[in-house]
Amino acid sequence: MTYDHKYLLDFTTGVFSRVGCNHDDAAAVAAVLVAAELRGHSSHGMIRVREYYELWKSGRVNVSPDVKVVHETPSTAVVDGDRCFGMVAGVRSMRLAIEKAAATGTGWVAARNSNHFGIAGYYAMMALEHDMVGIAVTNANPLVVPTFSVSRFLGTNPLAVAVPALEEPPFVADFATTPIARGKLAVSEKKGEKVALGYVNDADGNPSDDPGILRRGGGMVTLGGDHQHGSHKGYCMTAVIDIFSALFSGANFGPFVPPSVAYLPVPENQPGKGTGHFFGAMRIDAFRPANEFREAMDHWIRTFRSAKPAKKEQRVLIPGDPEREAEKRFRQEGIALVPAVVDDLKAIAAELGFEFGV
Amino acid sequence: MTYDHKYLLDFTTGVFSRVGCNHDDAAAVAAVLVAAELRGHSSHGMIRVREYYELWKSGRVNVSPDVKVVHETPSTAVVDGDRCFGMVAGVRSMRLAIEKAAATGTGWVAARNSNHFGIAGYYAMMALEHDMVGIAVTNANPLVVPTFSVSRFLGTNPLAVAVPALEEPPFVADFATTPIARGKLAVSEKKGEKVALGYVNDADGNPSDDPGILRRGGGMVTLGGDHQHGSHKGYCMTAVIDIFSALFSGANFGPFVPPSVAYLPVPENQPGKGTGHFFGAMRIDAFRPANEFREAMDHWIRTFRSAKPAKKEQRVLIPGDPEREAEKRFRQEGIALVPAVVDDLKAIAAELGFEFGV
Numbered sequence: 001m002t003y004d005h006k007y008l009l010d011f012t013t014g015v016f017s018r019v020g021c022n023h024d025d026a027a028a029v030a031a032v033l034v035a036a037e038l039r040g041h042s043s044h045g046m047i048r049v050r051e052y053y054e055l056w057k058s059g060r061v062n063v064s065p066d067v068k069v070v071h072e073t074p075s076t077a078v079v080d081g082d083r084c085f086g087m088v089a090g091v092r093s094m095r096l097a098i099e100k101a102a103a104t105g106t107g108w109v110a111a112r113n114s115n116h117f118g119i120a121g122y123y124a125m126m127a128l129e130h131d132m133v134g135i136a137v138t139n140a141n142p143l144v145v146p147t148f149s150v151s152r153f154l155g156t157n158p159l160a161v162a163v164p165a166l167e168e169p170p171f172v173a174d175f176a177t178t179p180i181a182r183g184k185l186a187v188s189e190k191k192g193e194k195v196a197l198g199y200v201n202d203a204d205g206n207p208s209d210d211p212g213i214l215r216r217g218g219g220m221v222t223l224g225g226d227h228q229h230g231s232h233k234g235y236c237m238t239a240v241i242d243i244f245s246a247l248f249s250g251a252n253f254g255p256f257v258p259p260s261v262a263y264l265p266v267p268e269n270q271p272g273k274g275t276g277h278f279f280g281a282m283r284i285d286a287f288r289p290a291n292e293f294r295e296a297m298d299h300w301i302r303t304f305r306s307a308k309p310a311k312k313e314q315r316v317l318i319p320g321d322p323e324r325e326a327e328k329r330f331r332q333e334g335i336a337l338v339p340a341v342v343d344d345l346k347a348i349a350a351e352l353g354f355e356f357g358v
Numbered sequence: 359m360t361y362d363h364k365y366l367l368d369f370t371t372g373v374f375s376r377v378g379c380n381h382d383d384a385a386a387v388a389a390v391l392v393a394a395e396l397r398g399h400s401s402h403g404m405i406r407v408r409e410y411y412e413l414w415k416s417g418r419v420n421v422s423p424d425v426k427v428v429h430e431t432p433s434t435a436v437v438d439g440d441r442c443f444g445m446v447a448g449v450r451s452m453r454l455a456i457e458k459a460a461a462t463g464t465g466w467v468a469a470r471n472s473n474h475f476g477i478a479g480y481y482a483m484m485a486l487e488h489d490m491v492g493i494a495v496t497n498a499n500p501l502v503v504p505t506f507s508v509s510r511f512l513g514t515n516p517l518a519v520a521v522p523a524l525e526e527p528p529f530v531a532d533f534a535t536t537p538i539a540r541g542k543l544a545v546s547e548k549k550g551e552k553v554a555l556g557y558v559n560d561a562d563g564n565p566s567d568d569p570g571i572l573r574r575g576g577g578m579v580t581l582g583g584d585h586q587h588g589s590h591k592g593y594c595m596t597a598v599i600d601i602f603s604a605l606f607s608g609a610n611f612g613p614f615v616p617p618s619v620a621y622l623p624v625p626e627n628q629p630g631k632g633t634g635h636f637f638g639a640m641r642i643d644a645f646r647p648a649n650e651f652r653e654a655m656d657h658w659i660r661t662f663r664s665a666k667p668a669k670k671e672q673r674v675l676i677p678g679d680p681e682r683e684a685e686k687r688f689r690q691e692g693i694a695l696v697p698a699v700v701d702d703l704k705a706i707a708a709e710l711g712f713e714f715g716v
Contacts, residue, residue, distance in 0.1 A: 073463030075433045076644040104462050105431030110645055148672040151665035161598045163605070173598055179588035198587045205668025223581055223588050229556045230537035230581050236677050237595070240519045240531055243658065247521070248645040253658050271657055286434040287468055287606040299629055300601065300611050307509035310563025314506040319594050 001342060001357065002334035009034045011345070011356060012049060018352040019056050020063035021085070028087040032118035037335045040326030043183030044119045046337055050344040051261050052085060052116070058262035061085055061115055067092050075104045078249050079111045083274060086117030090136070090277060094123040097281040098130050105286030110249035113273035116140070116260035120160035121174030121323070127162060127281045128170050131290050134162040135280035139245040141264070142255045144178055145219035146239070147232040150205045152219045153254045156182055157241035162320075164284065166294035168301040172320030177238045178220050185211040185220075198225035244278040251276025359700060359715065360692035367392050369703070369714060370407060376710040377414050378421035379443070386445040390476035395693045398684030401541030402477045404695055408702040409619050410443060410474070416620035419443055419473055425450050432462045436607050437469045441632060444475025448494070448635060452481040455639040456488050463644030468607035471631035474498070474618035478518035479532030479681070485520060485639045486528050489648050492520040493638035497603040499622070500613045502536055503577035504597070505590040508563045510577045511612045514540055515599035520678075522642065524652035526659040530678030535596045536578050543569040543578075556583035602636040609634025 012030035017023060029052065037045035055061050065082035067089060072078070077096055081089030093109040100107025117123070120136040127134025140155025160174040180199050188195050188211040195211045202208040203217030207226070214220070222234030246253035252272040259266070260275075284293040307316040337345075342357065349356040370388035375381060387410065395403035413419050423440035425447060430436070435454055439447030451467040458465025475481070478494040485492025498513030514534040521529040534540075538557050546553050546569040553569045560566040561575030565584070572578070580592030604611035610630040617624070618633075642651040665674040695703075700715065707714040 071644075071646055073641070073644040076463040076640070078645050105434040106464060106466055108464055108640065108644075145668075146662060146665055146674050148667055148669075149665040149674045150668050151674075153662060153665050159595075161594075161601075163601055171597075171601065173594035175588075175591040175594055177591065179582060179591075196586055201668070223591055224537060225583070225587055228554055229583055229587075230533075232675070233533040233535065233537075233581055236519075236531035236533055237517075239529075239662070239677065243519075243521055243529065243655075247651060247654055247658065248640075248642075250646055250650075250654070253654075254661060271654065282434070282466065282606075283431070284606075286429075286431040286466075287436050288429060288608055292608075293605060296605055296608070296611075296629065297601075300605065303612060304504060304511060304597070307504055307507040307511050309506055310503075310508050310559070311506075316504050316507045316509075317590070319597065 002336045003357065004334050005034050005038055005331060008037065008046060008335060011349075012046070014354060015049060015053065015348060015352060016085070018354070019053065022064070025063075025085065025088045028091045029085050032087045032090070032122045035122050036119045038327040038330050039119065039121070039323035040330070041119055041323070043181055046345065047341050048116070048118070050348060053348050054262040055115065055260070060258070060262065060266070069096070075100055075106055075108060077109045079109055081111055081114035081274065083113055084115070086115040086138070086275065086277070089114035090117040090123050090279075093277065094126045094134070094136065094279045094281070097279045098127060098132060101132055101281040101283050101286070102130070106280065106282045109279045110245070111277040111279070112249035112251035114251070114275050114277060115258075116275065117277055119174060120158045121162065121172055123279055124160035124162035124174065125170070125172060128164045130281070131164065131284055133164070133282045133284060136160045136277065137241045137244055138277040139242045139251070139253065139257050139275060141259045142257055143182060143214060143220050144222060144238060145201060145205070147222065147227050147235045150201070150203060150219060151255070154222070154238045154242060155257060156220065157238045157245070159237075159241060163297060164294060165297040165301055166291065168298045169324055170320060171297065171301060171318060172323065174323070177223055177234060177241060179223055179225060182220065185214065245276035246272055248278060249276045360694045361715065362692050363392050363396055363689060366395065366404060366693060370404070372712060373407060373411065373706060373710060374443070376712070377411065380422070383421075383443065383446045386449045387443050390445045390448070390480045393480050394477045396685040396688050397477065397479070397681035398688070399477055399681070401539055404703065405699050406474070406476070408706060411706050412620040413473065413618070418616070418620065418624070427454070433458055433464055433466060435467045437467055439469055439472035439632065441471055442473070444473045444496070444633065444635070447472035448475040448481050448637075449484075451635065452484045452492070452494065452637045452639070455637045456485060456490060459490055459639035459641045459644070460488070464638065464640045467637045468603070469635040469637070470607035470609035472609070472633050472635060474633065475635055477532060478516045479520065479530055481637055482518035482520035482532065483528070483530060486522045488639070489522060489642055491522070491640045491642060494518045494635065495599045495602055496635040497600045497609070497611065497615050497633060499617045500615055501540060501572060501578050502580060502596060503559060503563070505580065505585050505593045508559070508561060508577060509613070512580070512596045512600060513615060514578065515596045515603070517595070517599060521655060522652060523655035523659055524649065526656045527682055528678060529655065529659060529676060530681065532681070535581055535592060535599060537581055537583060540578065543572065603634035604630055606636060607634045
C-alpha cells in the first residue's frame with residue numbers, strides 16, 4: 001500500500017500526541033520519520049514508530065520532558081533532553097545553534113539525555129534556509145568494533161553536513177560511518193542471503209558473510225573494512241563522532257549508549273545521561289559574502305556533476321541527489337509501506353483508540 | 359644516518375631563513391616538518407624540504423607574505439596567506455581560532471592563498487594546552503576519484519581532531535581520508551611491489567594493483583574502496599573537507615587545487631586562491647566544567663584501551679598512541695633519514711652556502 005506523506009505526518013503526530021507528547025513534540029517526531037521515508041531511507045522512517053512506541057511503553061522515554069539549556073557561551077550550549085524523544089532535543093538544539101550562529105557567526109550545541117533522533121540530515125538541513133551550513137551527528141547503540149577488536153564499543157554514528165548553493169540544490173551528505181547501515185543486514189537475513197565480506201566480523205574478529213552474526217557475538221566493522229584498507233581511519237571518524245556527541249554534552253559514550261529498542265537492556269554503570277547528539281550551524285556570510293559563497297558552491301556542484309563516469313550507465317552523484325530525487329517521486333506517488341509495518345501501525349492505532357489507513 | 363631532532367629543526371629553519379623567510383616563519387615550517395618525523399610520518403617530514411625548496415625556486419611561494427585577516431565575526435575569520443608556505447598560514451590561523459574560542463567559546467578560521475601545510479595534527483594539537491579541542495583539515499592535489507568516476511577531482515584531504523584528557527595522554531586522530539597515503543604507493547613502486555586491491559583504480563575505473571597507475575591516468579579511491587563497501591561515504595567525507603577548506607575561504611576546490619610539487623603545472627581557470635585549510639578550536643569549558651570533561655575523556659580512553667583484541671598479539675589503539683610512542687623513541691634515538699633525503703638536504707645546503715650533517 002502507498003500512503004500520502006501528509007497522511008503519514010498526521011497519523012504519526014496522532015500516535016505521539018496520544019501517548020502524551022504535546023502537539024509540537026509529536027509533530028517533530030512525525031516530521032523527521034516521514035522526512036526519512038520521503039528521502040528514501042525507510043530504515044529510519046515509519047518502521048521506527050513501533051520501536052519508539054515500545055520504548056515509551058517500557059518507560060524509557062519521557063513524553064512531558066523539561067528540555068532545557070544547562071550550560072552556554074555566546075557560540076555554544078548544552079541541552080538536556082530530560083529523556084525526550086530524540087527529535088525533541090534535536091529540533092530544539094539545532095534551532096539554538098542557528099540562533100547562536102546568527103549572533104556570533106557559528107553556533108554549536110551538544111545534547112544529552114536524549115534518544116534515537118532519526119535521520120541526521122533533517123537537522124543539518126534546518127540551517128539551509130538561514131544561509132548557513134548545518135552539521136549534525138549522533139552516537140548510537142554499540143554494534144561496531146574498533147580496528148583489531150571484537151568488542152562492540154561504537155555505534156554506526158552518522159554524520160550529516162548540508163551546504164547551500166545558489167541555483168543548484170544544496171549539497172547534503174548524510175551517512176552512517178560504517179560500510180553499510182544495520183538495516184541492510186536485517187533485510188539480507190530475512191531474505192536468507194549472505195552478505196559481501198567487509199561488513200561484519202564474527203565473534204573472533206574474522207570477516208563473515210553472515211548477516212545474522214550480530215546475534216552471535218559478531219560486530220559491524222568501521223568504514224574501510226579491515227586495517228589494510230583503512231578501517232582504523234573509519235574507527236577514528238566513528239570515535240570522533242562519539243566524543244562530540246557524548247563528551248561535550250555529558251551523555252553516554254560508546255558501549256554505554258542506551259539501545260534504541262525496548263527489547264535490549266540499558267547497559268550498567270552508565271557514565272552519562274541517555275544518548276548524545278551534536279549540532280553545528282555556520283553562517284556562510286561569517287566567512288565571505290553569502291552570494292559569493294553560493295555561486296562558488298554552484299561551481300563546485302557543476303564541476304563534480306561533470307566528472308567522467310567510469311561506466312556509461314553510471315553517473316557521478318552530488319551528495320543529496322538520490323534523496324532529492326526520491327522525495328520528488330514519493331511526494332507525488334505516495335510512500336509505499338511493507339505489510340509488516342502497516343500491521344504494526346494498525347495495531348498501535350487500535351491500542352490508542354484510533355485507526356490507520358482507513 | 360640518524361639526526362637529533364633539534365639539529366633537524368635548526369637546519370630546516372636555516373634553509374627557509376636563507377631563502378628569505380623571517381625567523382618565525384622559517385621556524386614554523388621547520389617545526390611542522392620535524393614534528394612529522396618525530397610522530398613517525400616521514401612522508402610529511404624532511405623529504406618535503408626539497409619539494410618546498412623547489413616550489414619556492416619555481417616562484418610559487420612568497421617568502422615575505424602579507425598574511426592577513428580579510429573577513430571576521432566574533433567566532434570566525436578568513437586568513438589570506440598571500441602565497442605563503444602552508445605552515446605560516448596554518449599557525450597564524452590556528453592561533454586566531456584559539457583566540458576567538460577564548461572569547462566566544464569556539465573559533466573557526468578558514469585560510470586561502472596558502473600551500474601544503476604538512477601534518478594536520480600539528481595544528482589540531484595546538485589547542486590542547488588551551489583546554490580546547492582542536493580541528494584541522496586541508497584540501498590537497500587532486501589524485502582521488504569520486505565514486506563511479508575516473509576524474510581525479512579530490513585530494514587525500516586529511517582530518518585531524520585533538521581532544522584533551524586529564525591523566526591520560528590526549529586523543530589525536532590525524533588521517534588522510536583515503537585507504538592509504540600517496541607516499542605508500544611511491545614506496546611500493548620503488549620496491550617493484552604490487553599493492554593490494556582497494557587503493558587505486560586504473561584509467562577506466564577498474565581496481566588495480568599497480569602502485570604506479572597514477573602516472574597512467576589512474577586514481578586513488580576514497581575510504582571504503584568501492585561502492586559496495588561504502589566508497590560513497592568516503593567520497594562524502596573527502597568532499598566535505600574540500601568544501602570546508604575551499605568554499606569558506608575562497609581557495610581553490612577539488613580539481614583546481616595547485617600541486618604541492620613544482621614539476622606539476624598549476625591547473626588552468628582556477629576559481630580561487632591557492633590551497634585552502636580550515637581550523638577549529640572549541641573550549642571544553644564552553645560545554646561543561648573542564649575537569650569534568652577531562653575526567654570523562656580519561657574514562658573514554660581507558661574503556662577503549664580495554665577493548666578485547668581480536669588476536670592475542672594485537673592491541674586496540676587510541677588515536678595518537680602510535681605517534682606518541684614514535685615521538686618518545688625518536689626524541690631519544692634520533693631521526694633516521696634515508697640516503698636520498700640526506701643527499702637532497704646536502705645539495706640544498708650547498709646551493710644556499712652552508713652544510714648539512716657535519
